[in-house]
Amino acid sequence: MNSLSISNKSWILKKYNPDDVMFFKENYSLDEITSKLLSIRNIKKDEVESFLNPSIKNFLPNPYIISDMEKSSKKVSEVIFKNLKIGIFGDYDVDGASATALLGNYFTALGLNYMTYIPDRKKEGYGPSIEAFRYFIDNKIKLIFTVDCGTLSFEAIEYAKKNKIDVVVLDHHQSEINLPNAHSIVNPNRFDDKSDLKYLCAAGVTFMFLVALNKELRLVNWFKNKNIVEPNLIEYLDLVTLGTVCDVVPLIGLNRAIVAQGLKILKTKRNLGLKTLLNICGIETHPNIYHVGYLLGPRINAGGRVGKSSHGANLLLNNNPKEVFKIATELDQFNKERQFLEKDVLDKIQKEIKIDVSEPVIIISGKNWHEGVIGIVAARIKDKFNKPVIIISIENDIGKASARSIVGFDIGSVIIAATQENILMKGGGHKMAGGFTIKVNQIDKFKKFIFKKFEKINQYLTKQKPLYFDSVIAPTAINLEFYNKVNTLAPFGSGNPEPKFVIENLKTVSHKVLKDKHIKSILVGADGSSFKTIAFNSVDNEIGAYLLKKDNKLFNIVGKLSLNEWRGQSNVEFIIDDISVNKTFKKMVPSSIG
Secondary structure (H helix, E strand, C coil), X not given: CCCEECCCCEEEECCCCHHHHHXXXXXXXCCHHHHHHHHHCCCCHHHHHHHHCCCHHHHCCCHHHCCCHXXXXXXXXXXXXXXXXXXXXXXXXXXXXXXXXXXXXXXXXXXXXXXXXXXXXXXXXXXXXXHHHHHHHHCCCCEEEEECCCCCCHHHHHHHHHCCCEEEEECCCCCCCCCCCCCEEECCCCCCCCCCCCCCCHHHHHHHHHHHHHHHHHHCCHHHHHCCCCCCHHHHHHHHHHHHHHCCCCCCHHHHHHHHHHXXXXXXXXXXXXXXXXXXXXXXXXXXXXXXXXXXXXXXXXXXXXXXXXXXXXXXXXXXXXXXXXXXXXXXXXHHHHHHHHHHHHHHHHHHCCCCCCCCCEEEEEECCCCCCHHHHHHHHHHHHCCCEEEEEEECCEEEEEEECCCCCCHHHXXXXXXXXXXXXXXXXXXXXXXXXXXXXXXXXHHHHHHHHHHCCCCHHHHCXXXXXXXXXXXXXXXXXXXXXXXXXXXXXXXXXXXXXEEEEEEEXXXXXXXXXXXXXXXXXXXXXXXXXXXXXXXXXXXXXXXXXXXXXXXXXXXEEEEEEECCEEEEEEEEEEEEECCCCCCCCCCCCC
């Protein structure tokens, strides 16, 4: 496209193979847009059926293909046979809370004795500590799980070993070549793991462990001998879906099947905590990816960010209606506080700090910024400048940092490398996100280290801000029939992005501001047809400024479809991601859509 984006983005039409489109249409009786979207996503001809109808049965591998899985399940079954007390140490984010609740709810179903421990983000930081493990040992714990953490917890795990306590790590973070002295480390991102399941989050890894443990107990007739009904693990997929969506891992393979099935379980509202939170959020329709990622997830996360770290896990574990309502209400309040603190830190950075956009990685530091929100702020700045961003909050000459990266720059491995070089005190993460602790006098050295690492990748990644879209459509395509065709490729997320479309040559009929943040508009096309749009969080940016001004120029929009369900009515709207401006009408790009 030749038009200029008002947010300085380059709109790029995704490529597809016309031969594949024809094959999909003829052999699977699919329509044009579905076939086109499948081709754009490079779905193989023999995988179309499994992609469109993902099922756990078709995607679930033998759990023993993950390193240490068999060793772990056998050890835990021995502990269960002896009726020993179990400790679960979980991370304070959604994935950690989900994984903790998976284990806890399973152990409750088996009538086992266990306790959980979620560290305080500010006081204790990420991952297990000697103090936390000492607490477990003092409470007669004989086996410790670490979930969504533990792969780099050398000191704490060594402490447990010296006290003759076995530790089973269920994690997905990147590892070093050397591993802690745990009984077993189940982590598809271990350097030596061959399972090809690196895309699982911690909740996904934990689910795989429960599949293995369930099988182990079944083989030795434990359920039969104890007269206990074997848990149906499918019923736990709402929790696995929560962790999978909120940790933004790729929705491919097993993850895709988990989320497709998990959303159905979430709809039944079996988990009291999730049911209560859905009600507080006012979600009256069938829960979808948006609800999980943008309404449920932030509230569960808020406990670890600004409130009580254990609230997220406790919400998902508790079966007392009064207690669950109290926790859910407090999480909702914590989330409002998180939003305020996030805005406060972002405002301070924008007003007080000059961001050097010429540097390949944006590294910002300041005193006493709230550690619970700097990761979210880093993500917002990353999106604005299309560069990796690291924000460091300094207190007493020690910096706590959160990092967010762009595709092509593995921030987690860089943080681990800097830790190995003793530049950082500790740290770790994923390809797209990470965190670390650093002494203030090492910040300049770390900058040089990470800049050098960045030089080795294609710097074209940050010279432009590409915005990829799938097709140009007519305004008349904004309808329920077209939405349903597109939605056959759901669930959407990382690894299977929600399709984006361009609509050209538009004018604004009317607009209004919602909650001082969003702009709702009615637009009309060259053919006279009109449709509703919304631009989220746009009041203070270029998109909002353009929509609110009186301008007779024609413009194009890019974005995605959204189903608005209210009181039994279903209406399709268009979510605007960007705008480009035309001077005159131009012929609509030929399309069979609309």
